[in-house]
Amino acid sequence: MTSVTMEQIRYQVMWDRLLSVVEEQAQTLVRTAFSTSSREAGDISAGVFDLQGLMLAQAVTGTPGHINSMARAVVHFIEAFPVERMQDGDIYITNDPWKGTGHLHDFTVVTPAFRNGVLVALFACTSHVVDIGGVGMSPDGRQIYHEGLNVPIMPLAVAGEMNKWLLNLVRANVREPVQVEGDLYALAACNDTGARRLFAMMDEYGLDDLYALGSHIIERSQTAITAAINELPQGSWSHAMRIDGFEEPIDLVAELAISNGKIHVDYRGTSGTSDFGINCPMCYTEAYTAFGVKCVVAPKIPNNAGTLGAITVSAPEHTIVNAPHPCAVVARSTIGHMLPDVIFGCLHQALPNRVPAEGTSNLWNIKLGAGHGIAGGSNEEVTPFMLMSFHSGGAGARPMLDGLSATPYPSGVRNVPVEISEAITPIVVWRKELRKDSGGIGEMRGGLGQTMEITSRDDAPFGIFASFERVLFPARGRDGGGAGATGRIRLASGHQLRNKGFQTIPAGERLIVEMPGGGGFGDPKARNEIAVAEDVRLGLVSSEAAARDYGIVVRDDGQIDHVETARRRGA
Numbered sequence: 001m002t003s004v005t006m007e008q009i010r011y012q013v014m015w016d017r018l019l020s021v022v023e024e025q026a027q028t029l030v031r032t033a034f035s036t037s038s039r040e041a042g043d044i045s046a047g048v049f050d051l052q053g054l055m056l057a058q059a060v061t062g063t064p065g066h067i068n069s070m071a072r073a074v075v076h077f078i079e080a081f082p083v084e085r086m087q088d089g090d091i092y093i094t095n096d097p098w099k100g101t102g103h104l105h106d107f108t109v110v111t112p113a114f115r116n117g118v119l120v121a122l123f124a125c126t127s128h129v130v131d132i133g134g135v136g137m138s139p140d141g142r143q144i145y146h147e148g149l150n151v152p153i154m155p156l157a158v159a160g161e162m163n164k165w166l167l168n169l170v171r172a173n174v175r176e177p178v179q180v181e182g183d184l185y186a187l188a189a190c191n192d193t194g195a196r197r198l199f200a201m202m203d204e205y206g207l208d209d210l211y212a213l214g215s216h217i218i219e220r221s222q223t224a225i226t227a228a229i230n231e232l233p234q235g236s237w238s239h240a241m242r243i244d245g246f247e248e249p250i251d252l253v254a255e256l257a258i259s260n261g262k263i264h265v266d267y268r269g270t271s272g273t274s275d276f277g278i279n280c281p282m283c284y285t286e287a288y289t290a291f292g293v294k295c296v297v298a299p300k301i302p303n304n305a306g307t308l309g310a311i312t313v314s315a316p317e318h319t320i321v322n323a324p325h326p327c328a329v330v331a332r333s334t335i336g337h338m339l340p341d342v343i344f345g346c347l348h349q350a351l352p353n354r355v356p357a358e359g360t361s362n363l364w365n366i367k368l369g370a371g372h373g374i375a376g377g378s379n380e381e382v383t384p385f386m387l388m389s390f391h392s393g394g395a396g397a398r399p400m401l402d403g404l405s406a407t408p409y410p411s412g413v414r415n416v417p418v419e420i421s422e423a424i425t426p427i428v429v430w431r432k433e434l435r436k437d438s439g440g441i442g443e444m445r446g447g448l449g450q451t452m453e454i455t456s457r458d459d460a461p462f463g464i465f466a467s468f469e470r471v472l473f474p475a476r477g478r479d480g481g482g483a484g485a486t487g488r489i490r491l492a493s494g495h496q497l498r499n500k501g502f503q504t505i506p507a508g509e510r511l512i513v514e515m516p517g518g519g520g521f522g523d524p525k526a527r528n529e530i531a532v533a534e535d536v537r538l539g540l541v542s543s544e545a546a547a548r549d550y551g552i553v554v555r556d557d558g559q560i561d562h563v564e565t566a567r568r569r570g571a
Contacts, residue, residue, distance in 0.1 A: 010205075011216045017201050018057045018213070019302070022046050025194030026059035029125055032189050034182030037128040040420055041390040041413040045101075046190060048198065049074045049122040050214045051083050054305035056121075057217070063412045065336055066126040068287030069101040070108055071308055074124050077110045080153040083122075088114035089160030091188050094153040095132065097144065098325060102284030102332045104132045104148045107184065109156060111191035115199050120209050123191035123198075129180045131386045133173040136374075137367040138465035138502040139246060139277035139331040147277060147330045149173040156188060175371070175386050221306030226261035228298045229310060232350065234258050239345030240269070241358070243338055244472040246276045246500050250320060252338060256293075256346035263297065265289050265343065267315035267322070278467065278500070279323030280335040286313045291410060292340030296347050296355055331467035331500075333411070337361045338469065340410045341396075348478065353399040357446060357478040357519030360393030362469035363411055364487065364515045366452065368427065368462055375463040375504045382460045385425040389416045393515035394439050394447030394484060396475060402531075403447030403518035405434055405540075418452075426457045435485070435514055437542050440474075441549040442481030442520025443527045448540055449485065449515035453492070461507045464489075464497070470516035471499040481520030482549070488514040524550050525569060533560050 026046035030039060037043040045066035047058040053075035058067050076099040077092050092110045094100050100108040105128050113121045134148030135141045144150065149170065155163050167184070171177040207213065236257040243250050253269035273279050290311045294303065301307050315322035320335055344355040369375065371384025392408035392415065406415060418429035431453035440446030456462050466489060474483040489497040492510035497503050505511045532552040535541035546552045551568035553561040 011213060014201070014205055014213055015217055018048065021194060021197040021201060022048050022057045022059040023061060024197055025123065025125065025190055026061040028193040029127060029186055029190035030061065032186040033127060034179040034186065035128070035130045035388070036416050036420055036424070037130065037388050037390065038183060038186070040416045043128040043390065043413050044126060045070045046125040046194065047071065048194060049124060050210060051119065051122065053078045053122070054214070054218065056210065056214050056304055058303050064291035064410060065284055065287050065333065066101050066106065067303065068290050068308065069283040070124055070126050071305065072283055072286065073100050073108055074110055074122060077153055083112070083119055086112040086119060087159055088117070089157060090155060091157035091191070092153060093151060093156040093184070095151050096153065097329050098281050098283065099153065101126050102281045102336065103329050104134070104144070104150060105129055105137065105330065107187060109187040109191060111188070111195065113195035113198060115202060120202070121198060123194040125187050125190045127183050127187055128388070129183050130388050131175045131180060133175070135502070136369055136386065136465050137330060137388060139328065139334070139467050140501050141277045141328040141330060142275055143328055144326045147328055156184065175384070217304060218306035221302060221304050222309065224301045225298050225307045225310045228301065229258060229261050229263055232258050232297065235350070237346040237349040239342055239349070241338065241342050241345065242473050244469050244499060245271070246274050246278050249472065252321070252342045254342045254346055256343065258350065262310055262312065263293055264312045264314070265293070267319060270315065270319045270321050273318050273320050273323045273327055277328035277330040278320070278332070278334040279327040279329050280321050280332040281329055282315065282322045284332050284336045285315060285321040285339065288336045288339040288410065289313045289343060292343035295340065296344070296351065334362055334467050334469060337363060337411055356398045356403065357396035357440065357442070357481055357521045358475035359396035359403060359409055359447065359518040360449065360470055360475060360484070360516045361410065363408055363413070364391050364393055364468055364513065365389060366391055366454065366513065367465035368425070369465065370460065370462040375461045383426045383458055387421055387425045387427070389421045391415050391450065391452065391515065393449035393470065393487060394518035396518040397440065397442050397444035397446045397481060397521035399521055400444065402445045403439060405439070405448040406450045407447060426460070427454055427462070428457050429454050430510065434540065435517065436539060437545045438485035438517030439540070440477045440482040440484040440517060440520035441524040442477055443522030443524065444481070444520065445527070445535065446475065446477070446481070446484045446518035446520045449487065449517045451515070452513045453510050454513070455510045456507065459507055461504055463502055463504050464511060465502050466498060466500050468499040475516060475519040477519035478521050480523040482524065484517030484519050487516040529560055529565065533558065
């Protein structure tokens, strides 16, 4: 074995080790976080960067919106605090939507890692906090100033001393000060763990810096993704998707061009900005666009500055995917999470049978609150609380597999157990179950949504901060597959609620949330008979829908009526 080969193996081993370092970094954040969004749902990111702000490795634990926008955020920190001015024990922080991850509820923290007095790397992480003041997690705000406390890039700690003035300011502006401050300390601990594990790795392999390893990672990644892109058809393809929006429906339009080892996505033709908080800053648009491309083109190539550099994005300013300051952006995920579906529509034309049908995509998070000025009367009548509980509808069917049910794709967060929500707030979840017949029909069935029924344990009013999609326009099927069921929010008494904006659930009422299903893929009459019968047996598809949509007649005993089925299918 040549010395060159041994050196390449050594680099690969260290690269793998670096990936384990950032994964442990992320797990520290999950284990120490106070908020359910981080602790239970994994709505975080963690990574290590070189001294130019280029991401070398990211943790698998986390969400694409956080990871890919954080990947471009560290350069802003370096501009504010050049590496020459950094000192051991410093920690920097911001929640600026245009320099971080797209809205004020996400704090990004950057920590310089000094080894033996020498700066060798930067660690960064992001976490979604339960509250940041303002109007809460509702898109009702008209400007960023309505949405809460905006912390510019500043020190969270200086030479090892926490910035008590900043912590006091945060506590004074949020409804859940214990949770939010606890999350800030968790973010600091997360990066500290990453640094300690990195130093142990450098000691083990005799590294004084990360220059050579970092160059190897970026060069190999660039080479790999360039080769993957060059294997694709060259040209450009366009696709459009209409979604519910707030004041009026929104058209998301993309042109995807593949050429010379690069992929460029242009959102020209997309609807303009909203007057409400569903606007998406460019950093978040770039994040989910790159994720959508990589899912199809290079899913196994590690995500870092080398791979992300091959995917570029443009959008006219003042479109809803490139909203400038001071647009309201609290619910920017409403738009951002839909972008992979638009990208898939382009790629399906270039790469048939490689991409799934449309899914719910937009998270159907249960964002609830109560207390003075939110819902109800005085604080004596209503227990004050703020809750962010993550849930989702169904994902789109894949060319060879059914869609995943109640699965938050593309966000990657986990559904939060209802027991957690019930333990920390005065709510009761009476029902959480898969929603029968909600998956789009097809040879491959779309994933099912779910139904939740919620009320107050105190028999008191509470509010919902709604920002739901797929209520008016369902997830579309592909290649003959049917659309998934649309979503709906209502009261048990029958009153329909709006899909966006803050609304009060009166005392004694039950909130019912019916989440959408994913689109189907292929001709439903080509679906395997046994698969349909199994769906009926499991309660995923009704016997009526099986006969109507698939031509499969399933008797009460669960067996297929082959004679009637053959007649309906025209065999």
